[in-house]
Amino acid sequence: MLILVTGATGKVGRHFIAGLLDDPRFSETRIRALCHNRSVDEGDRIEIARGSIADRDVVANALAGVTHVVHLATCKETPADVMDVAVKGLFWLLEAFRLSPTARQFILIGGDAAIGHFHYRNDAPLTEAARHRAYPGSYALSKVLEEVMLEQFGIQYGLNWCCLRAPWIMEKDDFRYTLSFGDDVFGGPDWKTLVPEADARRHARAGTVPLLRDADGQPLKRNFVHVDDLVSAILAAIDNPRARQQLFNVCMDRPVDYGEVARHLARTRHLASIDIASQYHSNWMDNAKARSLLGWQPRYDLEMLIDSAWRYERSENDPRTVWYPG
Template identity: 25%
Template structure:
């Protein structure tokens, strides 16, 4: 399909520039609609923390930076990556080059920028990691060792995200509790279990303020990157562009999901939760669970002409080992986590974001390509 070719070939820099335009509008909605909910977690009289975000040009990094900059000031949130940023990333606050495999380089950044909190997003995701296991080990495990040790040395609060991929076929799937057997079958999942356990060890051994949330599939209007849960993103891009979509998961594959605004809200609340309220250092968080068939039925209420076919690939094998329903009752009990978006609200927001900000650009790109 032309839409699939466009999503694959438009290029990383073009995709990132699309993201910045779309997210600048959505971030305003997030921070304005959630101010009352988020504000109770901030001590306005305290000195704002200086925050370093690694892997900052990925799905969560730029949006996380915008939310934190709104609450703590532009200069107090340092975005970093090894990828060349677009101009907007340089305009909104500090951006620096940071290689998580370079420990001395990271030390210099923490000292020179007087960092207090470290948010570690750098990682190879599930499907990509399976294609290059040695690289995933270096980035996801060796890189984690560097930032954990750095946080210990400089007494930093450190946040490392985990995932539903940290569970495996031996885990209870419906529901999946906070503490249970994990045994994942991907290098991404193995590295996340390693991160969870190492962070908890450093907390109990050295008093490190380590915090970790296990996220479900995170849905945003970013162009899909080929991950196992990305069908729930790709269907909006393909469906709005060509009114059809071929799904790589079976119709009844149930997985936990979360809209990006809820994901960022959970991260912000958890970062600011008082230590005495945290009974654990690793928590499940989620908002909903649905199957491709259920999601497509909801989308068809708004796009009745959408045609869906199914052609499961290797990602089905990964999905078959993951939780179907996430139990996040401990996060809701301990630090008051609540989600805002259900499937109906998610679909409305995604159709609006993708339709207004991405589809016109895809169409212009197709027009240009037709003349080449």
């Protein structure tokens, strides 16, 4: 088995490669990492291909002899690049895959941006049958186009594809910094812009956490997944006959409730919270299909997500780096 991994240097790519190499089920599997701006270390079972997936020749060469593709490469809110990477890149990958005599399975990591994230009201849990609804911006549109293109290639050419749709992916101390009122905030909202400047500085010093409220005034519920759980889902999908041409929600069993976060941090770390009003909508991604068909179960619940983020201590050679905006 030779797996081509795009986006190999990113958060999921690094964890996936390490997880697969450590899994005895894949002891004979080799990895080809397609790297563009950054690189991974080569090894006995890891080889490097270089270039952009927007380049057809790069993709064709990278797919030579490949049996599986795990497609992780993506762009965030970078309109100048997102269509080349997300749309053209995926098209060239699928074209080369369908023509390959060795190709067996194509796995795409999708995102909840394809179904609107927390931008739209939903009156029931979001299953895999939820319709595509991109919110404003280039990233959400790209995630819709990826899922539709993958499905259509399956219809056109009978490709063995699987899409794992993930919400916001956490590792290390990520979750702690999603709640920061400082310049070190990870992702959005950018809390310091939602309160007076002096208040933001005071909250940052004190470690005050935002209690985000939805459009109905209730604590917002928002979906997350830890990278370790996403990697275990990818490994569960590889060569799984029940994954053929299937879309799976891969997320925590329950969404993160900002009210529960505030209460847990007040109880365990004596941190204060402050209400932040919003026009966002609570939602609940249903992962029952992945649990049923893949036999997959996330390890991380709310308390584990919070506590692991607060306990994590970064070493000097592991700086917090955000590689893309958004």
